Amino acid sequence: MLRRLVVSAALTASVLVPTTASALVAAAAPAGATVSCTYQRSGNHWNCVTPGAYCPAAAHGRYGYAKATGRKYTCTRYPNGRWRWKRA
Structure with a gap:
């Protein structure tokens, strides 16, 4: 049970990280780029x-x-x- 919880938390975190990183890159880009x-x-x-x-x-x-x-x-x-x- 604990192992399943840890695995699902890791999968959820791995899905959220690229979305957050791409949002940061888009926010940091100059206005015309x-x-x-x-x-x-x-x-x-x-x-x-x-x-x-x-x-x-x-x-x-x-x-x-x-x-x-x-x-x-x-x-x-x-x-x-x-x-x-x-x-x-």
Whole structure:
């Protein structure tokens, strides 16, 4: 009987924890950001880029939008030869 009570309490707690954690992540996100934002190519531009981060080879010379602010960035080659997302 006690074992059944402990197991059911553990299962109940495991169900509640992810719900609470996702609610905290959603509450902590900036106003313009979406929680489910993923770095992806969408036609001729990229979504959810991180400003200053390295660009993939497929993004060289293309533009993308920042995941937090939604501002436009371009994948630009810097003097050191590396490609990064720079504010357009």
